[in-house]
Amino acid sequence: MYEFKGKSIIIAAPNHYGLLYRFKENLEAIGFDTIAIPDDINVSIGIKNQVIHIIKKIFTKTKSYKREKKIEFRTQKQIDLINKELITKYDYVLVIRPDLFSNHLLQSLKSKSNVMCAYQWDGLDRFPSVYKKIDFFDRFFVFDEDDLNKSENVLPITNFYFDDINPKNNTIDAYFVGSFMNDRINLLLNLSKKLHELGQKLSINLSIGYSHKFKNLNPDLITIIDKPISFKTNLINSSQSKIIIDFTNEIHNGLSMRVFESIGFRKKLITNNILVKKFDFYNSKNIFVIENNNLEGIDHFVSNSYEDLADEIYQKYSFTNWITTVLSK
The missing domain is CATH 3.40.50 (Rossmann fold)
Structure with missing residues (x-):
């Protein structure tokens, strides 16, 4: 304690x-x-x-x-x-x-x-x-x-999840928020289309800036946002989602906050960051890793239920444990 x-x-x-x-x-x-x-x-x-x-x-x-x-x-x-x-x-x-x-x-x-x-x-x-x-x-x-x-x-x-926000019941099936990036827009579109075909209720939010050619995206799949979503609102949205979507930024070699939010909120994760497979929290029932833009098997993943992890895992990646590690001499 x-x-x-x-x-x-x-x-x-x-x-x-x-x-x-x-x-x-x-x-x-x-x-x-x-x-x-x-x-x-x-x-x-x-x-x-x-x-x-x-x-x-x-x-x-x-x-x-x-x-x-x-x-x-x-x-x-x-x-x-x-x-x-x-x-x-x-x-x-x-x-x-x-x-x-x-x-x-x-x-x-x-x-x-x-x-x-x-x-x-x-x-x-x-x-x-x-x-x-x-x-x-x-x-x-x-x-x-x-x-x-x-x-x-x-x-x-590693990064962590803020542990003062509790998991919520799911009101949407799959959630993403991010900025337009050339190297991931087609994957985001293909994933959104596939999840939509599987009957998933989506909240895919994209800030496109000056990428005008993408302003006419299918509104059933993508919501264009003109104003940034606050960090806290984003966390609450994640906590109310069945699946959190994460796309890696190629300038980094590590795991984003979204990965750890999926742990803390006990949500499933779809990511193209293959590094997650090296970690002790990796469970193929909870995490779908997109490799080489391949979405094969995602229908089976979506239909499966989330599988709880050991209590030690939730504690390990919490903000409370993170700040204790950082401040300890």
Whole structure:
């Protein structure tokens, strides 16, 4: 039994679709006193700095002044969020995507914490500025296995599922939300068509951006979304689905959050990420792996019931266990 009641933590993370506050809510649900530091605080650099930026841009060809001032002002607002609290020393700091935060802020966070940890949500090489941030942390985690060979100061960990949201009864059969990608659109269309033919009630949600040629997709199969679905809403939708659909991003060599959400919500999973076969939770009755775009056997998979896993598996991949691992020295 984990005991976090009364422990204090600062969580700094990208606020993409409310991700930061998902962390905050789950941390508070398991007992932490939590301060959340977003990466996207709006700042204005003022007229004087706007004029200086224009002058530098014209006469010295320097284009970075405006960006640097915004970083400076945003950092100060982030530090102010911490300093307004009565706590002078926090038990922990956890930073998700440290490449998004200034060195000045990281140094301030380090001075205010007993243990400072990081998790690089994306691959190291995707945002290479993160390499210069690693030494700020007591423990620095990555989920991409390939990243373990790129720095001797990183530790392996998988993703997880937020365990403060309970599984719900199924209201839809198959659920997907994601952005348009050329390398997976045809597979998504073929899978959606096949599931529709099998009588499945679909919620396939696609953000297509500027991919105009796909705007006339069959509305019985695909819902085009113009506004992003919040992280929490997406989790609730997943929890109400019989099957969660996951497509791998080729820039990563690891398992996405959707895989672990299928574990936590006790839902079936359709994925093209063959790495799932290496894990202790893999069960062909629960997970259909698409290899070489082959959907053969999916009718049998859809008709089968979900098979419960051992209790230890659900505990192992929970957020509670994940945060315990990350923060433990």
